Amino acid sequence: MTTADLESVLAAGNAATHLTPERWDAANRHLVRKALAEFSHERILSPERTSAGDTAGPAAGDRAGSASQPHAYRVLSDDASVEYRFSARILHLEHWSVDASSITCSRDGQDAPLDALRFITEFRNTLGIRQEMLPVYLEEVSSTLSSHAYKQWAGQPSSAELAAGVTRGADAATDFQAIERSMTEGHPCFVANNGRLGFGISDYRAFAPEAGAPVQLEWIAVHRSKAVFTSSAGLDYAAHLEAELGADALAFFDAELGALGLDPAGYFFMPVHPWQWENKLTVTFAADIARQHIVHLGIGADSYQAQQSIRTFFNTAAPEKTYVKTAMSVLNMGFMRGLSPQYMKATPAINDWLQELIRSDAALQDRGLALIREVAAIGYHNEYYEAAAAKESPYRKMLSALWRESPLPQLADGQQLATMASLLHVDAAGKPMVSALIKQSGLEPGEWLRRYFEAYLVPLVHCLYRYELAFMPHGENVILVLQDGVPVRAVMKDIAEEIVVMGDRLELPEAVSRIKVDIPDGEKVLAIFTDVFDCIFRFLGALLEEDGVLSGGEFWRIAAEAIREYQSGHPELADQFARHDLFAADFQFSCLNRLQLRNNQQMLDLTDPSGGLQMAGRLANPLAAFA
Known part of the structure; x- marks a missing residue:
């Protein structure tokens, strides 16, 4: 499909042309x-x-x-x-x-x-599936089917073309975003993984990550008596907003408030998703708008691209600026995609704490592990819904935003970025992108894989053993830094909502104490077994085997070798190696679809991630052969 063809169809607005x-x-x-x-x-x-x-x-x-x-x-x-x-x-x-x-x-x-x-x-x-849940799950399946039809209709670059982009080193921002919008599968485990319930066809074309359409965010002013702004150490509200908006935009927004007889000093400026403003805030928050606790200011000048997580936006106009993550009352893959104002308050402090931990750890520094911090956050408290709704209710999470660092300033010359989800991407011709990257790199598959494990797997294993700290390290949450198509380090993101300290090996400051959760000792190792082995490596190893690149046995042998070499370099952690045995014969089998089938509107209580797990016996551990 040519650009002209695509533009003519988009001009039709709500045409469902992809559904044939x-x-x-x-x-x-x-x-x-x-x-x-x-x-x-x-x-x-x-x-x-x-x-x-x-x-x-x-x-x-x-x-x-x-x-x-x-x-x-x-x-x-x-x-x-x-x-x-x-x-x-x-x-x-x-x-x-x-x-x-x-x-x-x-x-x-x-x-x-x-x-x-x-x-x-x-x-x-x-x-x-319970009777009351079945229609909603069917709607998510229908939406997933529709998005697959759209991706067929729109077409995507081949895996070889995407791999060529990340190896030529021409334009890191452009290539990074081309990969981001070309991902077609969503989460590899979930069957209904593109639900996005709440989107109509026009919304889909405007805001779905795979559409890759430019998005301009709405801006509102929220009264300081109802909102909380927090930021990283050394960054204040005025400096942050001037860097994001510029002096002219700030002056314009101040004038908008002044024209209404309102004092700009009494408000915070806040970005919101256009869908959220149109579909939720103008109705659900009507009282706050009528009383001028919320004031609509207009559309921001910068252009953004939606990321795979739907509610996060990369600044394509100024790629060195921060991402913006906004609340969205859209149901997708087991959760309403809101943001809690209570969580926003501690977000920058949690990111600062983790940044310092990583920077002070020699093993992590040797492997280049980094994160892109959530440096500022703002949450709005609606007194009506907070008084009426349960603690984890989506009604409490309709109006918050955060700003996350761009990874581009971290790149050295010749380095490129790719979402780790791209390693599991298969193009329309059935060719995996990981195979194309290995071919482009010129390395033997085993050597390429070993470097990937060193950049991604070993830091996660170290965090488990040294700190009993776990990330949510799925493909969309990790950005790989590539040099000539080879992973050289991993960049973690989505920190404050998805890291957890599971034991007593770390003393946490009060400001970040909410990330500590009681996890039974036998379940802590599932941070690797489930989140890494079953949810990522199971698919990656299968792709390489099915494509004739590397056998499954060799895949797991190389993983075992990377872990063994790490362990040999840290004899002081021998008791932890035994306590969280990655070479055990088997492990508890924690299932994701079972979670969604049980409750497709809130799979887990984030304050008790262990309590809601759905187990199905035990899985044989492929590393056991190398114990």
Whole structure:
């Protein structure tokens, strides 16, 4: 599709041009494949092996990840009237590598098209979705299908083209954002991972990350009696806003307030998402607007691009400026995407604390681990909803914002940036971007992988052993710094809401004490087993094996080697290595889709992340072979 074609369609406004029978069929095959794979992985579905001479059910070797040849399987719907047949290999960590082209559906003995929405209703009892949750989950599945159809329609660069961009070193900001908007899958584990309930078609085209459309943020003034602004040490409100807006914009906003007879000194200026202003604030916060506790000021001058997290924006007009993260009352992947004003208060202090910890740790400095700090935050307290709503209610999280550092100033000459999600990206031709990066780098696959583990895995392991500190290190939360296509270090983001101190190895200042959470000792190691091994490496190892780049056994051997070398350099932590044994025979199997199926509007209580986990027995640990 040419730029002119795209512009003409966008000019049509709310046209759902991407929704055609062919694209819908392709989207359904894609999502049914993922549902079969991930629900089988989480042991929700129990496929029966039908290959000649085999007995029913997964073989013991399958569960151990030793199966190398595909087998035929089938699953029956709740009432046994619908049968799905498919071919799959079962790889390490019980990863079901399902051949999408092999999937067939038979309904009442007749061939039927693949339909992801019907799939969910056919297995509703097996999936355990409550009656009141099912329609909402179906809507999220429908939205996920629609976004997949859109991505087919819009087209994306090939993996080779994206890899070429990050290796040529021409324009770090442009290439970084090209990768960001080209990601097509969303979270690798979740079946319904592009819900975004609340978006209409015009909103989707304007604000979805994959649309890549320029966004200008709305600005409001919020009365200081209702709002709290906090910032990193050495940064005050006036200096921060002048750097973000400039003197002319600040003067214009002051004049807007003055024209209403209001004193600018009594207000904070705050960015809001255009969707949030239009759909929520003008209605839900009408009383605050009427009483001039909130005053609309206009549209900011800078142009931004939405990131994969939907509510975070990269400044494309001035890439060295901060990201802006805004509250959005859109339901996506198990949470309403709001921001808590209570959390905003401590956000800069938590980031400052973690920055100092990283800078003072030699092992982390040797591997270049860095973070982009959330340097300023503002939260607005609505007295009506705070009096009426439960502590974790989305009604308490409708109006907050934070500013996060740009990673660009951290780059050395010739370095590029890529979201770590890009390592799991597969283009329309089925080519993984990780394979293209390895090819571009000129390194042997094993050497490339070892450097990646050194940049990403080893720092996370060190934080667990040294501090019992865990990140939420999924692909969208990590930015890789690449040199000639090779990862040289990792940059962590989304800090204040998603790091947790799990034990007593760190003394925390009172200002950051909320990040300390009681986690049972046996679950602390899941910060690596679940968040890294099962949610990232399971997919990365499978992609490399399926693409003929590197076997699964070699993948895990190299991971084991990286951890063993780290451990040999830190004998003082031997008791922690035993306490959190990464080479154990197996580990507790914590399941993400089970969380979403149980409650797709709040998967977890963030103040008690352990209490709501959904376990499904234990998974064989691929590192155990190298113990």
